Amino acid sequence: MITTLLVSSLALSGAAVAPQPSFAVRAAAVHLADGTTLEDGVLWVENGTIRAVGRGVEPPAGTPFIEHDGALSAGIVAAHTHMGGGDGLQDSTRAFLPEARVLHAFEPKHSDFERALAAGITTAVLAPRETNVAGGRIAVVKTSGGTVLERDGHLHLSLHTTALWGWREPTSWPGALAHLERRLEEREGPFAEIASGERSVIIEAWDRHEVSRALEFATSHGLRGALRGGHRAGELARRVRSSGLSMIVGPFAPGEDREHLRSVVALAEAGVPLAFGLDAPASDPEALRLSAALCVREGLEPQTAWRALTSTAAQVAGVADRVGSLERGLDADFVLWSGPPLELTSRVEAVYIGGELVFGGAR
Amino acid sequence: MIVCLGLIALSSLAQESTALFVRADRILVQPGEETTGAVLIENGIIVAVGPGVAAPEGAREISGAVVCAGYLDAWSSLGVEPASVRDGKTSPATSVLDGLDLFSNDHLRLDSLESGVTALRIQSGVEAEVGGLSAVVRNDPGQDGPGAVLMEDACVAATIGVTRNGKTVDVFDRVDEVDDIADLVEAGLAYRESWLDYEEKLAEWEKEIAEKEEELEKDFKKAKKKRDEDIEEAEEKGKEHKEKKYKEDKKPKRPRTDTDKETMARVGSGEIPLVVEVHRYPEIRELLDRTESFDRLRLILAGATEAKPFADELAMRRIPVIVWPTPMGVTRPDEFRMHDLELAATLDDAGVQVLFGSGGHGAARDLPALAALAVGHGLDRTAAFEALTLGPARSFDVAQRIGSVERGKDADLLVLDGDPLDVATRARFVILRGEVVVER
Numbered sequence: 001m002i003t004t005l006l007v008s009s010l011a012l013s014g015a016a017v018a019p020q021p022s023f024a025v026r027a028a029a030v031h032l033a034d035g036t037t038l039e040d041g042v043l044w045v046e047n048g049t050i051r052a053v054g055r056g057v058e059p060p061a062g063t064p065f066i067e068h069d070g071a072l073s074a075g076i077v078a079a080h081t082h083m084g085g086g087d088g089l090q091d092s093t094r095a096f097l098p099e100a101r102v103l104h105a106f107e108p109k110h111s112d113f114e115r116a117l118a119a120g121i122t123t124a125v126l127a128p129r130e131t132n133v134a135g136g137r138i139a140v141v142k143t144s145g146g147t148v149l150e151r152d153g154h155l156h157l158s159l160h161t162t163a164l165w166g167w168r169e170p171t172s173w174p175g176a177l178a179h180l181e182r183r184l185e186e187r188e189g190p191f192a193e194i195a196s197g198e199r200s201v202i203i204e205a206w207d208r209h210e211v212s213r214a215l216e217f218a219t220s221h222g223l224r225g226a227l228r229g230g231h232r233a234g235e236l237a238r239r240v241r242s243s244g245l246s247m248i249v250g251p252f253a254p255g256e257d258r259e260h261l262r263s264v265v266a267l268a269e270a271g272v273p274l275a276f277g278l279d280a281p282a283s284d285p286e287a288l289r290l291s292a293a294l295c296v297r298e299g300l301e302p303q304t305a306w307r308a309l310t311s312t313a314a315q316v317a318g319v320a321d322r323v324g325s326l327e328r329g330l331d332a333d334f335v336l337w338s339g340p341p342l343e344l345t346s347r348v349e350a351v352y353i354g355g356e357l358v359f360g361g362a363r
Numbered sequence: 364m365i366v367c368l369g370l371i372a373l374s375s376l377a378q379e380s381t382a383l384f385v386r387a388d389r390i391l392v393q394p395g396e397e398t399t400g401a402v403l404i405e406n407g408i409i410v411a412v413g414p415g416v417a418a419p420e421g422a423r424e425i426s427g428a429v430v431c432a433g434y435l436d437a438w439s440s441l442g443v444e445p446a447s448v449r450d451g452k453t454s455p456a457t458s459v460l461d462g463l464d465l466f467s468n469d470h471l472r473l474d475s476l477e478s479g480v481t482a483l484r485i486q487s488g489v490e491a492e493v494g495g496l497s498a499v500v501r502n503d504p505g506q507d508g509p510g511a512v513l514m515e516d517a518c519v520a521a522t523i524g525v526t527r528n529g530k531t532v533d534v535f536d537r538v539d540e541v542d543d544i545a546d547l548v549e550a551g552l553a554y555r556e557s558w559l560d561y562e563e564k565l566a567e568w569e570k571e572i573a574e575k576e577e578e579l580e581k582d583f584k585k586a587k588k589k590r591d592e593d594i595e596e597a598e599e600k601g602k603e604h605k606e607k608k609y610k611e612d613k614k615p616k617r618p619r620t621d622t623d624k625e626t627m628a629r630v631g632s633g634e635i636p637l638v639v640e641v642h643r644y645p646e647i648r649e650l651l652d653r654t655e656s657f658d659r660l661r662l663i664l665a666g667a668t669e670a671k672p673f674a675d676e677l678a679m680r681r682i683p684v685i686v687w688p689t690p691m692g693v694t695r696p697d698e699f700r701m702h703d704l705e706l707a708a709t710l711d712d713a714g715v716q717v718l719f720g721s722g723g724h725g726a727a728r729d730l731p732a733l734a735a736l737a738v739g740h741g742l743d744r745t746a747a748f749e750a751l752t753l754g755p756a757r758s759f760d761v762a763q764r765i766g767s768v769e770r771g772k773d774a775d776l777l778v779l780d781g782d783p784l785d786v787a788t789r790a791r792f793v794i795l796r797g798e799v800v801v802e803r
Binding site for chain 1: 471474478689690704721726727728729730732733735736738739740741744784785786787789
């Protein structure tokens with residue numbers, strides 16, 4: 001209900017539509033990245049970035065104020081998606097495309113991004129599909145305005161069974177690993193960069209044996225980054241933790257195998273940094289928050305679930321210096337909700353990116 | 364029906380339950396009505412609700428933040444043997460209870476029970492046009508308690524999927540399937556008409572026979588004499604004697620018994636509802652057009668992915684809709700492609716009775732979370748709670764037994780540690796007919 005949005009200054013109509021050099025929002029509850037909540041907190045935005053956030057924040061007199069009787073949080077970061085990519089993110093003839101950049105498939109006006117905004121997602125990692133052993137380099141983008149946070153990000157690898165096709169090399173695990181080992185000896189290029197730790201990786205590994213294989217591969221080469229999947233990694237939680245790798249989990253569907261949810265809880269308890277990701281282009285962005293909710297129902301700490309949707313997701317994507325938290329100096333990407341953001345009953349009422357209203361608000 | 368007999372036989376083994384006294388900060392009596400105090404249960408039945416209720420001596424006492432009715436999943440196949448669920452050759456009179464498998468998916472049933480789903484409307488034959496008779500059953504973990512079946516013929520369920528046996532069904536075929544279903548209703552009504560007609564004619568005939576017999580009885584000698592004369596005359600003329608024809612020779616023909624048609628007659632006359640899973644605009648349009656003349660039919664739509672434009676018409680014709688409020692593309696992508704999470708809100712705003720169903724046998728566990736998601740997409744909280752409880756109980760004619768916390772109803776209740784729609788809320792106790800079956 002955007003009737004709850006009351007602009008108290010003179011710049012009434014302008015505040016909600018045009019970007020303001022400086023404005024502030026006072027919300028009944030401000031949800032911070034660490035899981036704590038500020039009652040009647042104030043977020044002060046200046047030139048598209050966060051100038052201050054807190055309870056006693058007092059912008060200069062005359063700064064337009066937006067009063068919101070619900071919750072305010074950082075925008076959600078989807079740690080792994082194929083948004084706007086369609087089938088163009090899957091190379092069916094070559095298994096190794098380390099030079100590929102997913103950014104080339106980025107289409108800012110794609111409807112996937114509009115739907116993401118409506119779900120409170122302000123940043124999305126664009127990743128290749130899991131069908132290529134080395135699918136290329138991820139991009140990190142904002143879901144509105146075409147802003148690119150990372151053009152040439154983590155190298156995306158896949159040790160998921162779908163990367164082994166019957167009619168193209170490699171067709172076996174030993175074949176895939178032998179090829180990867182060979183590439184890691186290269187002196188320059190993306191493989192050299194991941195071997196030296198200069199560049200992070202995301203490795204698709206879903207089933208237990210895939211996770212085990214990916215862990216062994218990553219730790220023996222000192223790779224850093226994240227695993228993508230981990231449906232049945234619960235038993236391996238401590239190994240994942242000691243590898244230093246994060247885990248990008250989800251999306252989880254209604255009726256999801258409880259072992260997948262328990263695996264997330266076990267990973268969290270072992271201290272593995274978690275982030276939530278989406279699936280093929282068809283999956284609804286709302287599946288991200290639903291996934292977090294299903295994990296909470298299974299016993300995941302709500303604070304951990306919330307961080308996995310925001311600050312940890314931004315860290316995993318390598319963009320925590322720009323988004324994922326409500327902190328001074330970060331981009332003013334935030335969401336006004338009707339209630340606590342983790343509650344599925346809460347509605348997205350307005351979304352701001354870089355201090356600009358991009359969804360909801362005045363309707 | 365073997366299963367039912369089994370249940371009845373087992374009922375004698377049930378233990379007599381003692382009184383249960385449930386104290387709660389909030390008692391959600393029924394959608395839109397709340398009280399506080401306690402609920403007293405005796406012999407599986409709610410006997411008192413409210414602030415003044417005291418615990419009788421010897422009663423077990425439990426407490427929690429919220430007490431409410433257990434949820435009824437309006438669209439499930441949980442506990443049905445998988446091959447029966449997918450059966451493509453069922454017919455209207457096929458009973459889902461014949462396909463129950465007491466041992467299948469018991470972990471899923473327990474999961475859904477723990478999340479508060481205490482009853483399910485189960486169906487089979489989803490690959491067939493008409494899957495047959497659905498039942499409303501209690502989500503009893505072993506299905507072995509007495510009264511596990513709340514309504515053995517809750518409705519007839521039909522499916523107009525976008526895919527069948529893994530193949531796409533094109534729009535013309537889907538519209539044809541709607542016509543087939545409407546034809547079945549018509550044939551059912553004609554069948555009942557033919558029986559009524561037969562019974563009427565039979566009664567008429569019997570009456571005439573009786574009259575004739577009476578007449579013959581009276582003038583027996585005269586009639587015999589007349590017959591003898593006739594025989595004599597025929598002999599003289601060298602002709603064969605023709606016996607006089609009596610009404611008895613023209614007894615009305617009894618129609619063939621057809622249980623499928625009889626079942627569809629019950630549907631057509633509104634004795635039991637007809638649930639049609641239907642997703643796309645053209646077949647929803649056709650279904651509404653073809654059923655308009657059946658003024659007693661109780662139609663319920665399921666799925667209804669593209670039903671938004673029909674909201675007002677559905678409200679006017681009082682056709683409830685079973686919504687599966689899941690993010691699109693998550694499961695059965697063809698049927699739920701372009702599924703809009705605001706569907707439930709749009710229908711409810713127009714005045715349509717919304718019911719929630721999990722659309723498949725594994726997802727019942729997450730029905731409360733999905734109900735919350737529908738609220739996050741505009742649905743009124745009370746309507747969402749109703750769609751989980753009293754709404755489906757009413758639509759499937761079991762509201763006199765379950766669906767609310769009222770005196771005289773079966774004690775199928777939840778004791779929750781928070782609001783039913785909050786994400787972290789858990790059922791501390793689940794009570795089936797007064798017995799605590801989940802406790803944690």
